[in-house]
Amino acid sequence: MMSTSEHQPTVPNELDAPQTKLVYLSLLVLEEATVSELQELLGLSKLTLLPILRSLAADGRVRSTEVGYACR
Template sequence: MIQTQSQHQRHADLNLPETLDTADAKLVYLYLRVENEATIDELHAALGMKKITLYPLLQILTTTDHVDRTGTQYVCQQQTTSGGNL
């Protein structure tokens, strides 16, 4: 499959924060970075993760300022290249 430069650049911008230490946290974070936002139901359906697993992961991602919650939507906070928040 041939990728255009913009597709390649978009994937290159998906750097993970160094503080994410579990595969599940990284997966949820990357999903939210790619999709921009999601509800717990959407994360459950898309990732096949149990909600009982997603709730504590999202709580950790929220308290560590990687993810914001607005109502039922979760969104990734924008990260700078050094891994800090904008």
């Protein structure tokens, strides 16, 4: 059971698509991940992940890092 002092990740209401929410939440939990790591974890193709990551980056929700992607 989680204590009330632990941070519970939340997904912004503006994110409508289930896959976008899933990618965003995964990055919140992992803190940083490569596209390949997200592909393996979520079972989504790179053709699906890359536009989602670009969209999240354009909205300022994630950033590109030396390793992969991370939430802002």
